[in-house]
Each structure stands twice: as C-alpha cells, then as structure tokens.
Amino acid sequence: MISALIPDNESARLAALDEYNILDTPVEQTYDQLTELVSSICGTPIVLISFIDEKRQWFKSHYGLEVEETPRDIAFCAHAIHQEEVFEIPDSRKDKRFHDNPLVTGSAQVIFYAGAPLVTPDGLRLGTLCAIDNKPSQLTDIQKQQLTIIAQQVVAHLELRKVEGIKESLVRKSLSLTNTLAAKNKELEQFVFAVSHDLKSPLVTINGFTSTLAKELIGQTTEKQQHRFSRILKNVKNMADLLTNLLELSRVMKGEITKVPHDVTSLIEKSWQRLLTKNRVLNVEFILSKPLHSILTHQPLFSQCVDNLLNNAIKYRSSERNLQLKIHTEESDTAVSLFINDNGTGIGKKDHKRIFHVFEQIVEGEGTGIGLTIVKAVMDKHTGLVELVSEVDQGCRFELRFPKV
Known part of the structure; x- marks a missing residue:
C-alpha cells in the first residue's frame, strides 16, 4: 500500500x-x-x-x-x-x-x-x-x-x-451592536436628563441673585458694569433655555408614544396663540388653509414639533418684509403631510442636513441648536419624515410626513 x-x-x-x-x-x-x-x-x-x-x-x-x-x-x-x-x-x-x-x-x-x-x-x-x-x-x-x-x-x-x-x-453581530447601542443611548439619555435637571436649580439661583444684585447696585455701578450684569443674565438665560431643550429632547427620545387621529387645526391654532402672546408686537400674516386633514399623532409631541417650527419662523424672519406663514396639509395613500411655509431668511442647501443635528445653529449665537433636533426626534418616534426645501433669503418649507398606520 x-x-x-x-x-x-x-x-x-x-x-x-x-x-x-x-x-x-x-x-x-x-x-x-x-x-x-x-x-x-x-x-x-x-x-x-x-x-x-x-x-x-x-x-x-x-x-x-x-x-x-x-x-x-x-x-x-x-x-x-x-x-x-x-x-x-x-x-x-x-x-x-x-x-x-x-x-x-x-x-x-x-x-x-x-x-x-x-x-x-x-x-x-x-x-x-x-x-x-x-x-x-x-x-x-x-x-x-x-x-x-x-x-x-x-x-x-x-x-x-x-x-x-x-x-x-452578520445578523447576530448587528443585533448585538444594536442592543449595545440602545443600552448606551439609554444611559446617555438618563445622564443628559439627570445633568440637565440638576443644573437647572443652581441656574435659577444664579439668575435670581444676579438680578437682585444688579437692581440693588444700579445707582452705584457704571454703565460698563451694568453691561456686564446684562451679559451675565443673558448667558444664564441661554443656559437655562439649553437645559430646558435638552430635557425636552431626552423626554422625546426615551418616551413611548400612543398615536390617535387628531383634528390638528385646533392644535396648530393653540400653538400660534401661545407664540403670539410672547410676541405681541409681531406684524405677521398667518394663513391656515382649512380644513386640514386628520393626522395620526401623539398630541403632546405634535404640538412640541409645531411650536419649534413656528418659533423658528418668528426668530429667523426677514428684516426686509413682514412675516408670512402658510400652513396646509396634503394626503397620499400612505401618509398625511403637514407643510409649514415662511418667507424668512431661509437656509442654504449645504446646511439642510446639518441643522437637524444636535447643537447645530442656523445663525451663530442664535438659539440652542436643539429645536430642529427635537422636530426630527418627534418624527422618528412617529416613523415619519421631516424634509426641508429652502434657499438663502427665500424662506423655508418644512414638510412633516405622518404615516397613516
């Protein structure tokens, strides 16, 4: 052998x-x-x-x-x-x-x-x-x-x-990574919530004492010193706004939602009235094309989403013309889209994706950079989409697309 x-x-x-x-x-x-x-x-x-x-x-x-x-x-x-x-x-x-x-x-x-x-x-x-x-x-x-x-x-x-x-x-690894990422995201959300919540209390104290001190010393301080007090209070307010928005983002991301059909006309009108109360001198043409289609949505998150978009329209209105806001809905076989149009300063195409990321600001030094992140998070919760059509000085058109199921 x-x-x-x-x-x-x-x-x-x-x-x-x-x-x-x-x-x-x-x-x-x-x-x-x-x-x-x-x-x-x-x-x-x-x-x-x-x-x-x-x-x-x-x-x-x-x-x-x-x-x-x-x-x-x-x-x-x-x-x-x-x-x-x-x-x-x-x-x-x-x-x-x-x-x-x-x-x-x-x-x-x-x-x-x-x-x-x-x-x-x-x-x-x-x-x-x-x-x-x-x-x-x-x-x-x-x-x-x-x-x-x-x-x-x-x-x-x-x-x-x-x-x-x-x-x-690959499927096993993907599931493992997904589970790990979900756990890390949950830890991060809990951390952001805890830190934001714990920092709000001392900020309130700082704001209160600084305001009181500025008033008590108003007759003894120079104009430059008064300006410094004003800067401190402004930055404290910005920090408080940032923490508030972070808390809102955390709540949106970690909360479960129940969607039911809503007549969104009254919800949008209430959002607009809340904003007008804060902006009484605003000269604006508000056009709500009725009737609006019913939308399957979670009411608190829907209102929060609309509030952010309407507030941005006011904040970034053009100094060249009076603000005009147009809102309407369109229905397809699978979804209902809510359109919010303004004639404000607009956003360049290169920034369309960036603005939905956390802390990204349309105008440097303006806002907290979280509002549109909240809008995207809300739409993700609804398994929907948010899309933007805009050019610089040509206003913005936001589409919020809500699935029917």
Whole structure:
C-alpha cells in the first residue's frame, strides 16, 4: 500500500475546509440526494461525498455505506485530491498503491473507485465525490462528465452554506451592536436628563441673585458694569433655555408614544396663540388653509414639533418684509403631510442636513441648536419624515410626513 503525499498547499486547503464549517455536521437531504443521483448515473452501489482533513476522510453523505469516516492514510480520496480530473481505479486489486489496502481487503471491498475532486473557486481540492463498486468497472466519458458536474454542485452548495453562515453571523453581530447601542443611548439619555435637571436649580439661583444684585447696585455701578450684569443674565438665560431643550429632547427620545387621529387645526391654532402672546408686537400674516386633514399623532409631541417650527419662523424672519406663514396639509395613500411655509431668511442647501443635528445653529449665537433636533426626534418616534426645501433669503418649507398606520 502506498499512502498519498501531503499536497503542497495543505495549510491553505485545511483553512478553506475549516471556513466551510462542514465537518461533523448532521446529515442533510441536499447532499444525500446528490449521492443517490450519482449512484443511478454511474451504476455503483456506493457513492460518497468525502472531505479530507488533517488525519481522516469524513463523509458528509455515504450512500450504500454505513461508515462515517476512515483514516486519511488509507483513503483513496487522499490520492484523488492530487488530480485535476476524475481519478479512476478500475480494479484496485491490480494497483500496487491499493492492492493490500484495508479498504480493499476488508469488508468494504473497494474494488472500483472513481472520484471527482471537490474544487473551491480558489482552486483548492477539499475532497471528492466518488463512486465505488465491489467489482471491477469503468466509467464512460459521459459518466465522468456528469460526475464532475455534480461534484461542482456539491461545491456550489458549500458556497451557499458559507454565505448563509456569514449572513447569520452578520445578523447576530448587528443585533448585538444594536442592543449595545440602545443600552448606551439609554444611559446617555438618563445622564443628559439627570445633568440637565440638576443644573437647572443652581441656574435659577444664579439668575435670581444676579438680578437682585444688579437692581440693588444700579445707582452705584457704571454703565460698563451694568453691561456686564446684562451679559451675565443673558448667558444664564441661554443656559437655562439649553437645559430646558435638552430635557425636552431626552423626554422625546426615551418616551413611548400612543398615536390617535387628531383634528390638528385646533392644535396648530393653540400653538400660534401661545407664540403670539410672547410676541405681541409681531406684524405677521398667518394663513391656515382649512380644513386640514386628520393626522395620526401623539398630541403632546405634535404640538412640541409645531411650536419649534413656528418659533423658528418668528426668530429667523426677514428684516426686509413682514412675516408670512402658510400652513396646509396634503394626503397620499400612505401618509398625511403637514407643510409649514415662511418667507424668512431661509437656509442654504449645504446646511439642510446639518441643522437637524444636535447643537447645530442656523445663525451663530442664535438659539440652542436643539429645536430642529427635537422636530426630527418627534418624527422618528412617529416613523415619519421631516424634509426641508429652502434657499438663502427665500424662506423655508418644512414638510412633516405622518404615516397613516
């Protein structure tokens, strides 16, 4: 008996075999059907799908044979993986390499053998699809061709299996990362909420004492000192506004919502009246195109969203013309869109995405940079969209698209 040599590319071959994760896997009908088909084509009672690892040949499918593996040093397939085409032994008893092989002299009685190598797309031979008989035989050219084609189908199934394995691994990693990210986001939200809440109290104290001190010393301070008091109070107010907005953003992001149909006309009118109370000297044309379509929404978040957009329209109105606000709705098969149009200073196209990020400001030093982040967070909660159409000095058109389900 002559054992097969170890291939020169053995390390790469074993690594490829390991990547397919096929060894010692359970019986699969897909592979058993292929070996049964080969038995019919080649007229042999035994057909094997054999993989050669470091010390053995292991059978993924073993039609007509109960053995699941044999040592590598006696394996016919260990010789076959050195061949590019079908490796055929018409009568092993007359071949000096096999005549005294235990697989020939023992109960298996491997007399005829024909093995087509299982070749990966990288040209590595992992094992064979082999046909075996207990008597001398020989395949026709057509049978050899068909054996080779089916061997290629075995490799195709291996490739598909590997792709599915990679896909499952990526899905698991994605789910793990998603869960980790969700947990980190929750921790961050809790941190922002706690810090924002804890800082509001001392800010109220600072604002109160500074205001009182400024009034008590009004007759003893210079104009420059009074300006400094004013700057302190302004910055305290900005900080308080920022913390308030951060708290609002935190509540929006971590809260669960229940959506019900709302006649949003009255909600928008109430939002506008609240803003007018704070801006009594405002000269504005407010156009509400009635009737507005009913929207499936969470009322508190909807009002918060509208408040932010109307407040921005007031804050960034043009000094060249009186403010004009137009609001209407449009309905499609899947959603209802609320449009809020103004004729203010507008936003350049390069800033359209940036303004929805936290702390991004339309005008440097104006606002907290959180209002539009809240709007986007509200729409995300509704599984909806917010879109902007705007040019510098051409006003803004915000579309809030609410799904119907």
